[in-house]
Amino acid sequence: MWYAALVRILRRRIVLTIIFLLSLTYCLVNLWGNSGNSYKDIEEITYKREQPLIWREDPINNGTNGGKSKGCRNSVQGKTLLVDEEGYVCSRSNVLSNGCCDSNENVQYNCDTCTESEGCCAVYEKCVSCCLSPDKRPILEKAMELASGRQTALFATVRDQFELCLAKCRTDSHSVQHENQYKNPETKFCYAYIEAHESQRDN
Template sequence: MDVNRILCFFRKRVVLSLIFLFSLAYFLLQFNALQLIKIQNRKFQDDDIEFEEISIKRESPLIWRSLKEYNLTENEICRNSQQGINLIVDERGFICLRDNLKATGCCDIQAEQTHIYFCDTCDANCCEIYENCVSCCLNPDNVPILQKAIAQASDRQKLLFSRVTDQFDLCLSICRSNSNSVVNEHYYKSSKRHCFTKTESSE
């Protein structure tokens, strides 16, 4: 009887020891795996920072508009802002009603309501209407203002601006993404929320 008790005692000790060893091994494996994940995440973060620093550098100079006369031939093809329900602005700076948009993508400059470098709803380079902002922004006279806006932009904005090729792409982007007129994600400082420059109140 005593022998059976002794054997039972040792069996329990062996079982408990095995359970302890397995638990310890599991803990060590999990701990090592967690450390490996942390190291990998840190490496990915470092890679992201390095990638962002590289990406901010432009591969080619941004093409600015000049005061030269535009080639207003009938077969000219234009890029335009596309998404406007009522208004469209083309890459030359003309803004028109969507009904006056030609098959080439250019605004019909003969239409009565077509304007160039239109700043009608704008004040201090901020506009109520997105298309007005883009048209006004495309005025070659605004190149120094845009260059200053790029210089004062956040790193995230600079990364975005580094991907644009010319003044039209820049105006499309900056009039949509400029946050200087924003109080928070739900409210704007004024109805003129489409800006292509740094506003005085944000400085």
């Protein structure tokens, strides 16, 4: 008898409505509470390097004749220019069979389209070349120290200064303002740390 009475009560619309509203409120409160913390939790993840980054002036890089005998890694994607891991920039048509630029015909650590004060360049390959100079290590260390979010994760995976320079010159969100305009369209490839535009800073 009591079972039938309980079923009748549960069938009433008002009871079902109350149960639905309570469930909906519970879901919304949990969803809203977790969404506020998820981004923060991602930001607080610490990315640790598994091996120390190899800098150009490290002994491991000396006495190898610049790696020319075994070949070079290079920036690959340039339409007209390439930069090799020794910091030489050359035209795509003049790359040697081992992937290196001819060191006798090209300038190493070419910064001729770069502004030293900003650490930004007009040409991607010259940004990488300039960035590879051993004297840029303090600037790069500062950039890595001040990096946040995705850049921190990216910098934790690079093995040496060449990979760091490829990544740093390719994408730097601090070289843009309002998320879709370059601060300086003439020198948009940057190896140095740039203060974020006010449109990108946390309020």
